[in-house]
Amino acid sequence: AQTVTQSQPEMSVQEAETVTLSCTYDTSESDYYLFWYKQPPSRQMILVIRQEAYKQQNATENRFSVNFQKAAKSFSLKISDSQLGDAAMYFCAYRTTSGTYKYIFGTGTRLKVLA
């Protein structure tokens, strides 16, 4: 069975600095999708970025980028130039590309941004 692990329950970053959130996963499949979702205090879960496992190039969305290490089964999220609005819970998620397409979420990392 697939698992997703976020080992950092909480992280802090100074405004305008860079922070990296860690995520590791376990799977025997070769093709899958990985996601980072953000859940601000308002509770609306927002898709931040997604990565397809067969693509070697790391995904980037503005200030958000990932470091995808397929062999190490690692999928970290880097937030550059952190802003107060980045404060939220961040969830890493895994999804298969066939069959059930079920999403498996990590336990989340709470990011605090300090002014």
Next chain:
Amino acid sequence: KAGVTQTPRYLIKTRGQQVTLSCSPISGHRSVSWYQQTPGQGLQFLFEYFSETQRNKGNFPGRFSGRQFSNSRSEMNVSTLELGDSALYLCASSLDPGKTQYFGPGTRLLVL
């Protein structure tokens, strides 16, 4: 395009009662999934519906059920509520199974 909407946003029930939550997906999305989010267990998958049929089911007791209508709107029902059912219930929609999910704001259920 309007996002995923969930009603009601907040709900207070007592043990033994039943509750029905509603989810309207993004226009054109045909797949709806439900999740339970609690501080202790995180996000846990409840079930997924597509074309009015349940495609997947998580590891929850039979008290949790759902359905999907022809317009892709979905409802989930919890019967004989227990204190442990207090949680944020999130609905997510996608164009089809296997496509990226977009979440609604959730329904906060408190069972007293």
